[in-house]
Amino acid sequence: MEKELATLGKGVRCCxxxxxxxxxAVGYNDxxxxxxxxxSLSSSSTFSRSSKWxxxxxxxxSIIWIPPDFGDAIAxxxxxxxxxxxxxxxxxxxxxxxxxxVVFESSGPRVLEVQFGFPTKYLKMVVAYSDGHVKVYELLxxxxxxxxxxxxxxxxxxxxxxxxxxxTCTSASIAWSPRRGENxxxxxxxxxxxxxxxxxxxxxWEFEEPHQRWLPVAELALPEDRDDRVHALAWAPNIGRPFExxxxxxxxxxxxxxxxxxxxxxxxxxxxxxxxxSGHVGEVWQLEWDISGMTLASTGGDGMVRLWQSNxxxxxxxHATLDCGGGK
Numbered sequence: 001m002e003k004e005l006a007t008l009g010k011g012v013r014c015c016x017x018x019x020x021x022x023x024x025a026v027g028y029n030d031x032x033x034x035x036x037x038x039x040s041l042s043s044s045s046t047f048s049r050s051s052k053w054x055x056x057x058x059x060x061x062s063i064i065w066i067p068p069d070f071g072d073a074i075a076x077x078x079x080x081x082x083x084x085x086x087x088x089x090x091x092x093x094x095x096x097x098x099x100x101x102v103v104f105e106s107s108g109p110r111v112l113e114v115q116f117g118f119p120t121k122y123l124k125m126v127v128a129y130s131d132g133h134v135k136v137y138e139l140l141x142x143x144x145x146x147x148x149x150x151x152x153x154x155x156x157x158x159x160x161x162x163x164x165x166x167x168t169c170t171s172a173s174i175a176w177s178p179r180r181g182e183n184x185x186x187x188x189x190x191x192x193x194x195x196x197x198x199x200x201x202x203x204x205w206e207f208e209e210p211h212q213r214w215l216p217v218a219e220l221a222l223p224e225d226r227d228d229r230v231h232a233l234a235w236a237p238n239i240g241r242p243f244e245x246x247x248x249x250x251x252x253x254x255x256x257x258x259x260x261x262x263x264x265x266x267x268x269x270x271x272x273x274x275x276x277x278s279g280h281v282g283e284v285w286q287l288e289w290d291i292s293g294m295t296l297a298s299t300g301g302d303g304m305v306r307l308w309q310s311n312x313x314x315x316x317x318x319h320a321t322l323d324c325g326g327g328k
Contacts, residue, residue, distance in 0.1 A: 020068040027060030081110025101145040112172040128172035132199040167196035173233040191230025236293035249284035
């Protein structure tokens, strides 16, 4: 039996679910944002709007929760490329407001995507831009969300010596490693949808602590796939496997990759494309793993949500399909 959980109103463009606090952040076409909270006293688990405020003059295209270790805060990306961070303030539930922490103005290339790494020593934020660059920021004061320092600025290419033209990127996809811990290397995946293939293919970037630099340690694309634009990425939680499982969506379908550390001494990685999953009609918009890293959910322009699983023999199949009413 279907039931309505929340009424979001007209003009919704994007939303983001906070798993820890059971909260929903919503971005609107008019540049406003809202937060909906679960009614813990209700047995029906409905959501009601607790706050709504104006973020920017232009539409919000993406809204992301900052890791809960740093309180209740969100990042908003607007269609003009402006990135802003907002933090919830207030002494009690009746006096809650959202205050602006910092704004990264878009005077040049537009911000396409932002994601936050799982906290280790510092909170890291990776930002992808429309010119193919990626910037990594660190939060200097864990209690203040406006003190960010630029740690690195590089291009999403494997061979940094080669000279490429300036790409025009329409979208970017980022996925941080879900591994946590003080001794865990910071790493993330990045892929673009651009007019220059060298920037598109999914690369795994890892932070080299001794030299304080980011290095591309793996490229998840076969030679014949390197022209493919990346539409979505997802890094599966690891529950004890000796390898990482990563999903990469292009126009060809959803590729499942295994990546493992080949040598501890020189820190070399190997990767293998296990299967290409097909079923969606048109572009895949989003990929999401379950908490066990065993089931992959995908959705796209055909308005379908598909669940994918592998059996004990490692053979992947479509486990379930949900029709959400058609795409664009």
